[in-house]
Amino acid sequence: MAVRKLVPNVHSVGAIDWGRKIFDELIPLPDGTSYNAYIVKGSEKTALIDTVDPEKEMELLVNLHELGIEKIDYIITNHAEQDHSGAIPLILEHFPEAVVVTNQKCKSFEIDHLYIHDSNFKVIHDGDTLSLGDKTLKFIMTPWVHWPETMVTYLEEDNILFSCDFFGSHFASSKLFAEESPKVVEGAKRYYAEIMMPFRSIIRKNIEKLSDLKIKMIAPSHGPIWKSPSTIINAYKEWISEEVKNEVVIPYVSMHESTLIMVEYLVNELMKKSINVKPFNLPETDTGELAMSLVDAATVIVASPTVLAGAHPAAVYATFLMNALRPKTKFVGIIGSYGWGGKMVDQLSGLLGNLKVEIIDPVLVKGRPNEDDFDALDKLVEKIVENHKDLN
Secondary structure, three states, X not given: OOOEEEEOOEEEOOEEEOOOOEEOOOEEOXXXXXXXXXXXXXXXXXXEEOOOOHHHHHHHHHHHHHOOOOOOOEEEOXXXXXXXXXXXXXXXXXXXXOEEEXXXXXHHHHHHHHOOOHHHEEEOOOOOEEEOOOOEEEEEEOOOOOOOOOEEEEEOOOOEEEEEOOOOOOOOOOOOEHHHOOOHHHHHHHHHHHHHHXXXXXXXXXXXXXXXXXXXXXXEOOOOEEOOHHHHHHHHHHHHOOOOEEEEEEEEOOOOOHHHHHHHHHHHHHHHOOOEEEEEEHXXXXXXXXXXXXXXXXXXXXXXXXXXXXXXXXXXXXXXXXXXXXXXXXXXXXXXXXXOOOOHHHHHHOOOOOOOOEEOOOEEEEOOOOHHHHHHHHHHHHHHHHHHOOOO
């Protein structure tokens, strides 16, 4: 990533990872990602806000050299995870006078993960400020977006919020600002769904905490920068609300077409009732796409054949994932087929303990569905329509 200016004396010096296709060995990255770091030069002091993933640490050093940075007084670390803080040890080697500024919990994490010595740290608290001369940094604790120690840094004179993972997106782009890339909001929704959604209620409180700030620009640690902060803030407010949409998500897997026949029938009948349906063939599904679909859906129907008396492992994983992500879904149903028996419904229902949902009566068929089974699916459609009648 080339050095680029946000405003006078504030520059982006991070790295773009065009080729990264999976994050945490879990999250698909169809658009790559970036590790954003920022230099803020005051009249007296210079601060580096966050660093980069260790794989890109040499790019950070090159960018600092290109910008002519000869001294760093402070390394502000908003979050201990290595894609943000992993290059701190290298930066300290090249700028040994730098002080690592963060909160106590983040300090303890970075001592454990990065072996940074206690003497390198300056501990700050919620609402503290740090003067760089003609520029002032304010620190605001925003726990659980998405680790317990996360915070954001606000540049008071320029009204820039350095938000770390908050409001970020896994989106590699040569464009500095999000408004220049229409797909960034979709990337931010994917990022929210995969990482932030389990903490909806806490995020709601953190957004309220930021409401008194005059924010002209949001500079996250992943993805392009938001010159129109209301775009991403309003999107977050919609995602974290309790409002769901007239949508049914159907994660499914089928081995001998019996379950597939049920899914296709259900999709067609729901479409006739003007309900938006999103089926996902689990063995071929992008996990991020499935997670995004869960953000707004009122109903999820898990469809699976029985394998060794239980659900297919792909359906088990999808149900486990849904429980972990804790979407605001209101209704969950289970459909599928079996050959001789099993406890698939009990198994899948038992994986949903984190969700505040109504479990709809399941529809299970022995072998391929017959006329009575299609009648049962029609009743399931009627139940879904009734549940959705007050939704847009």
